[in-house]
Amino acid sequence: MGARKPRDPLSRERVLVSAIALVDAEGMAALTMRRLAAELGVEAMSLYHHLPGKGGLLDGLVDAVVTEITSAADRAEADAARADWRARLRLRFLGARAVMLRHPWAPALLTGRPAVPAGLYVYYDGIVATLVDGGFSYRIAHRALHAFGSLALGFSQEVFQPSAGEETDAEAEEAEMAALAERLPHLAAMVAAETHDAADPTLGWCDSQTEFEFTLDLLFDGLERHRPR
Amino acid sequence: MGARKPRDPLSRERVLVSAIALVDAEGMAALTMRRLAAELGVEAMSLYHHLPGKGGLLDGLVDAVVTEITSAADRAEADAARADWRARLRLRFLGARAVMLRHPWAPALLTGRPAVPAGLYVYYDGIVATLVDGGFSYRIAHRALHAFGSLALGFSQEVFQPSAGEETDAEAEEAEMAALAERLPHLAAMVAAETHDAADPTLGWCDSQTEFEFTLDLLFDGLERHRPR
């Protein structure tokens, strides 16, 4: 069949692209040296000629995500160069959020890595620039950076996600819910109240986008009163 | 010598206690079925008679942490039953924070688990109760819950930690810092401004406790204006 050696050689670039595609499609757990090599039509050990190991591979993924974030931020900054600090930060954070939505594995990876990826510093520098330009002191800018936390990177902590995956049978869930409601009156009331008044334009119970922006505004409002003048 | 069979039998309880001690001392990476078994003077497979596997072990750790959190919350609630909502929530969150400081591995574990541990719901119920009791609508209480995010559990995202561990040599770091400062003027200025005015009572650059409480107040202030009446 010919095609004996027409495969172009591997490269760090090609490996990373393939890794991102794999993780996007099947999640972090599927990212194995052997599996990734198979995806590239190659043996596992061949990857080591282009990457320093599994850790280096993950660093590569992180760098790729950070690059996406910073370029989104550059676009945001270009679009809203003359807007006030709130609008500019909002655009930044929503841009980062779009990146995270494209790569649902990214938050866990970002928070799990031992060191801060160097590329993030330029992103944070831009945030501080916006804040200082908006009239904040460096002290408050610093605290704001901490306060934003992961929101600046486009994700919130979601310790609250409703058991992603593994649907239990409806019967057991029903029973458990009833039992819980008895001991959790306020949570139950909250759920009831929220699901009933459907007169507002959110996407049902727990619209993350709305929550994200609500929290953003909460922080912006809080910061505003720490702004001199 | 003797001591042939004086070892009391294993139990889920005993295994979990040992696991927590191990993880507190040596970190998550050290938590291996074999290693944990060795710590108990037993073979790895013996653990399976008391736990359904590694996942079950992690669930056990999560439950233990959640129990610590809820009992800390109970104590807080008892101490400040008559205080306003802000003081009560602050006490709750700082209590949770103390738990996290005792178990530095807990945040990663909590956020990494697939499902919400059931015990957390009673904790959240208490938060909602406090908010509603403070005059908030269920709608705002819900959003506040999301806004608090991991702060409610006592930790913030710390995407910003300064490369915990692995100290590079001072020379390379110095050079890198100088190079970065050129391209990151605002971050550099922020660091300079913060390190110089040492007239305030924080514990130096990046006092986490102060940041934590600052963010808390930011959110509380923001929420206050969403409170009817």
Add this chain to the structure above:
DNA sequence: TGGTCTGCCTTACGACGTAAGGCAGCCGTT
């Protein structure tokens, strides 16, 4: 005394990351 039960151990398998070395084809040199 003989069974069943309980609690732990032994052995083994497949997956993982990766260290060490081999082998074929291409390159520029002579």
Add this chain to the structure above:
DNA sequence: AACGGCTGCCTTACGTCGTAAGGCAGACCA
């Protein structure tokens, strides 16, 4: 044209992980 090195990938192998399957000794009850 012959040759030595280099590049790019493969082969083999080791140690570690979680865990499936079954064995074996002592305790307990009939």
